[in-house]
Amino acid sequence: MSLAGKVALVTGAAQGLGKAFSEALLKRGAKVCVTDVKISQGEATVADFQRQYGSDKAMFIKCDVASADEFERTFKVLLDNFGHLDIVVNNAGILKEHDPIRTISVNLGGVMTGTNLAIKALSKEHGGRGGLIINIASVAGLTAQAYFGPAYTGTKFGVVGFTRCWAFNPHIEKMGLRFAVLCPSFTKTDILNSMDALYIDDAHKLVAQLGINPVSTVVDGFMELVDNEQCNGAVVTVTSKEGIVYHKQPLAPSKM
Ligand SMILES: NC(=O)c1ccc[n+]([C@@H]2O[C@H](COP(=O)([O-])OP(=O)(O)OC[C@H]3O[C@@H](n4cnc5c(N)ncnc54)[C@H](O)[C@@H]3O)[C@@H](O)[C@H]2O)c1
C-alpha cells in the first residue's frame, strides 16, 4: 500500500527504531517529521533522509516528549509546515532505572501527551482526516521479567493499558482513529549503551538465551500495524523466537 500524501510524526527518531520506522514510512511515500531531544543527530538524520527521498519529504523538530509545552509546539510547527497529519508514532523511550520519575515522564507521560495531541490533530470531529496512532511499548509491557528493570517494565505495562483503553473508546470510529501497540523484545540499537550498569550483565545473559531482533524485523512488525487497516487496538510482539505475533487482552472489556 502506498502512503503517498500521508504525513507522519515519529518521536525519538534521531536514531534506533524511531529512525528505522521513519525511513520505512518515507520509502512508502509518506512525509515524516523526525523529532528528538538530540538536535545534531536529528538534523543529520533528516539531512540524510532529504538527500535520499527529497527535500520536502522530511523535517526535524527538537522535542522533549516529557515537556507538554514543547510537544504542543511541535504539533503546531508540523501542521504549519506539512498542512495535515495522518500517523503519530510515540516511540521515544529510555531505560534508566536510577531515575524512575524521568522514566515515567518520558516512557509513559510522553506517550500519553503524544496520544492526546494526536487525537486532537487527527480526529475527524476536530477537523482532522482520521488516522493511526502507534505507541511503542516492549515485551516487557506484557510479561514482567525476573532480571529486567522494574520502572521500565511498569511504564511499558502502562503504555499497553493506556493505548488499549483508548482503542476501546466507543467514539473512536466516528473520530476515524485507529490505535496499535508494538512490543519488541531485545533489538540491536544503542539503548543498551544508556542502560544502568546494574542491568547490563543480566540483559546480555537474557539476550544470549533468547536471541536479539535485528531492527529490520521490528520494522516489519511496525509496517504490519500500519497496513492492517481493519485492526484497531492491535498489540503485536516481535521476538526472535516467534517473530510477529498478535496478542489479545487476557480478559475482554465489559460491554454496556
Ligand atoms: N532496543 C530494544 O531492545 C527495544 C525493545 C523493546 C522496546 N524498545 C523501545 O523502542 C523505543 C526506541 O528505542 P531504541 O531501541 O531505538 O532506543 P535508542 O536509545 O536507540 O533511541 C531512543 C531515542 O529516543 C530519544 N529520546 C530519549 N528521551 C527522549 C525524550 N525525552 N524526548 C524525545 N526523544 C527522546 C533518544 O534521544 C533516542 O534518539 C523505546 O521506547 C524503547 O523502550 C526498544
Ligand SMILES: CCCCC/C=C\C=C\[C@H](O)C/C=C\C/C=C\CCCC(=O)O
Ligand atoms: C544487546 C542487548 C540489547 C538490550 C536492549 C536494551 C533494552 C531493551 C529493552 C526492551 O524493551 C526490553 C525487551 C525485553 C525484555 C526482556 C525479556 C523478554 C524476552 C522475551 C523474548 O524475547 O522471548
